[in-house]
Amino acid sequence: MISQGVYGSPDLLSLREIEVPVPAKHEVRVRVHSAALHVGDCFGVRGKPLLMRMETGLRKPKHGIPGYDVAGYVDAVGEDVTRFQVGDQVFGSCQGACAELVCTGEDTLALKPSEITFEQAAAVPTSGLAALHALRDVAKVQARQSVLIIGASGGVGTFAVQIAKSLGAEVTGVCSTPNVDLVRSLGADHVFDYTREDFAESGRRYDVIFDNIENRSLSDCRRALTPTGTLILNSGTGAQGVSFLVRLLKPLLISPFLRQRLCRYLSTPNAADLSVLAEMLKSAAITPVIGRTYSLIETADAIRHIETGRAKGKTIIRIGDGG
Ligand SMILES: NC(=O)c1ccc[n+]([C@@H]2O[C@H](COP(=O)([O-])OP(=O)(O)OC[C@H]3O[C@@H](n4cnc5c(N)ncnc54)[C@H](OP(=O)(O)O)[C@@H]3O)[C@@H](O)[C@H]2O)c1
CATH class of the missing domain: 3.40.50.720 (NAD(P)-binding Rossmann-like Domain)
Structure with missing residues (x-):
């Protein structure tokens, strides 16, 4: 995964090894193929605007791993998970998507339509x-x-x-x-x-x-x-x-x-609406626009690109093959 211990420049992001996360009862562990970044990730890295720290941690980042959008394969499921099984191709929201393995609630994921790539799927949730x-x-x-x-x-x-x-x-x-x-x-x-x-x-x-x-x-x-x-x-x-x-x-x-x-409004991720978007992706009513794709080690460049305010469509972090 890529992470930072303090707020500041994206240059503070560095690659780290962590223990394999274990899914809680209602969680799914995803082997990440691609993650997507957005403006909120830039705020999370910089800790600005300060109001955002109410969510991300007052003095230092609570999580420190960028990314809320993920697409990949289900790698393990918690004992109460009913909607997914190991091997399913999924996309959805999670905290800290810029990692090889992430755990997230099953209610924040949907099955990835076979008609689209993992990069396109990661572009969708937020x-x-x-x-x-x-x-x-x-x-x-x-x-x-x-x-x-x-x-x-x-x-x-x-x-x-x-x-x-x-x-x-x-x-x-x-x-x-x-x-x-x-x-x-x-x-x-x-x-x-x-x-x-x-x-x-x-x-x-x-x-x-x-x-x-x-x-x-x-x-x-x-x-x-x-x-x-x-x-x-x-x-x-x-x-x-x-x-x-x-x-x-x-x-x-x-x-x-x-x-x-x-x-103003706050968009909250949920599985039902992800499934609505999945149907729109299947019928090609929507097609994600991918502007640039970076590797995990290039995450800081991706953050700086979004900060220009000129990013076209979505900015993707390619992490693995997901298999
Ligand atoms: N309410 C919620 O729950 C929620 C959820 C997600 C995101 N958001 C917010 O949604 C906002 C947009 O996010 P985003 O990911 O779409 O941003 P973004 O991708 O970073 O926006 C970049 C785009 O803005 C265009 N742009 C820059 N200046 C412009 C101008 N004066 N007029 C028209 N277009 C201009 C750029 O095109 P050109 O190069 O052509 O100018 C570029 O393509 C953010 O502030 C984010 O925080 C809110």
């Missing part, structure tokens, strides 16, 4: 579920509604474009010039290249705006929403200290006084 929960559950997107996805070429955005299309929406993506073709290929009906056009000045209005970047003012976003539209804010982490809290809380505090709905 970002696919975040997109599904935002569009299906928070915004309750209906057929023929207009949906604007800001950050359409990123980890969450590439799933969001495809999921919004499969819900029957008319989808507009926002990305930069090199990613316009990608976002169109995912099914977006319209694309704003933000280096040339400004969605907030276009005069178009959307029933739902899913903002994965949050570099625009609330008034810009509200101007592009229909009078009763929903704005889902899904970042808020660019600022620090008090401005971070203001950015996080202001929309929630003013929303009850508006006809428009401004919201």
Whole structure:
């Protein structure tokens, strides 16, 4: 596995040998083929924004192993596990996915569709579920509604474009010039290249705006929403200290006084929704976009790549052959 004992630069990550983990009663041990990283892993490594330490450990990392997304083979099962057996190909969520063997609850895994690779499967859980929960559950997107996805070429955005299309929406993506073709290929009906056009000045209005970047003012976003539209804010982490809290809380505090709905949400992994995504993968309603693949020893480079804010699709860590 790769881990760090203190918060700081990704250079502090180093390869370590640990004892083979033993699954608890409801846990499955997975021999990892691939893991995926996302922005949250960068926060976990740096320990910033400080608020994140409530989850990852106040003074030093509780776990210190990056990665929440995993795909591989079931290697052992706890005595109460009913859904999986040794040899099954699975994907799902776990703490510390950047390791050869990981244990996680059976309720955070689903069977990997045979139609996709392990790398593609590892790409799905955090970002696919975040997109599904935002569009299906928070915004309750209906057929023929207009949906604007800001950050359409990123980890969450590439799933969001495809999921919004499969819900029957008319989808507009926002990305930069090199990613316009990608976002169109995912099914977006319209694309704003933000280096040339400004969605907030276009005069178009959307029933739902899913903002994965949050570099625009609330008034810009509200101007592009229909009078009763929903704005889902899904970042808020660019600022620090008090401005971070203001950015996080202001929309929630003013929303009850508006006809428009401004919201944040927390996507929680669960087996039922992983299975929903598995069905969408089987039918090719969604296809994961993999930007770059790194080896375990290159995890620090992968973290730095995500930190640029320019990562395309998902960033994968290839760990073993899983067999
Ligand atoms: N609510 C939840 O439970 C939950 C769960 C998972 C993730 N999240 C959050 O979701 C957010 C997005 O995560 P992610 O993994 O999708 O991020 P990401 O993959 O790191 O986003 C990178 C992408 O953002 C695009 N981008 C950068 N600046 C942009 C701009 N001004 N306008 C449009 N696109 C821009 C880049 O494309 P270009 O190079 O084309 O600019 C790049 O493709 C994060 O803040 C994460 O914390 C929330």
